[in-house]
Amino acid sequence: MAKRPERADALRNREAVLAAADALFATSSSPHSVxxxxxxxxxGVGKGTLFRGFGDRAGLIGSVIASRLEPLHEAVREAQDAAGSSPEQRVLELLDASLRFKIENRNLMALAEDVGLSSPYQAEHYGWWHGTLRTELDQVPGVRDASFTAHALLAAIRADLVTHLIDDEKMTPDGLRSALASYIDKILGSGSGSASPGARKEE
Incomplete structure (x- = not known):
């Protein structure tokens, strides 16, 4: 049986909850406290509305992340449609985009990993990044197992690692992006890091 569309009031409540959660997480120095x-x-809704609409805290956090990621996903899709760049360069750009998102949203992303979402590998956003990256890696000469390589490269930018490097080891965002570009260059052995995004000023 086809899934019935959400009622207008339920959709308004969902949008209100996502907007409120997004604002609270963005302005809190510790999203864990929200x-x-x-x-x-x-x-402006009852607590039961949250659980009916999102299931639990993990579901709500996952939905907030998805709403923040959608503009980035759209930008990535548009960039992939543009001609001219090599698959190696597209791998670098994909991982740099994901890293920048995690730097900017590291507290929320770390919270998502803490609450589990079953596992970071089960999260919808992880599946999207892995699948998109795997597709590009399939076109890179010398990559024998694109799926494993995609997992390994994404492991280098886990939210907890990004948070540790930025907040504890005081690595600068540009320094981290440059280090990632060099790492990708070594893994792919293709000169993909020759135009390191980390060497450019963050927009």
Missing amino acids: SMDDIATAA
Whole structure:
């Protein structure tokens, strides 16, 4: 049986909850301290609405991340449609885009990993990045197992590692991006890091 579309009031509640949660997570120095009660109050809905709409805290966090990622996904799709770049360069650009998103949203991404979402590897956004990266790696000469290589490269930019490097080891965002470009160049052995995004000023 086909899934029935959401009622207009349910859709409005969902959008209000996502907007409230996004704002609270963005302005809190510790997203861990933002409770479901806080989000329900800010959205002007009952707490039960949150659980009916998102299942649990992990589901809500995953939805907030998905809403933040959608513009980035669209930009990536547009870039892939543009001609001219090599698959090696597209791999670098994909990973750099993901890294920049994690740097900017590292507290929320680390929170998502903490609450589990079953496993970071089960999260919808991880599946999208892995699949997109694997498709590009399939076109890179010398890459024998594109799926494993995609997993290994994404492991280098896990949110908890990014948070540790930026917040604990005081690595600069540009320095981290440059290090990632050099790492990709060594893995692919293709000169893909010759135009390191980390060497450019962040936009």
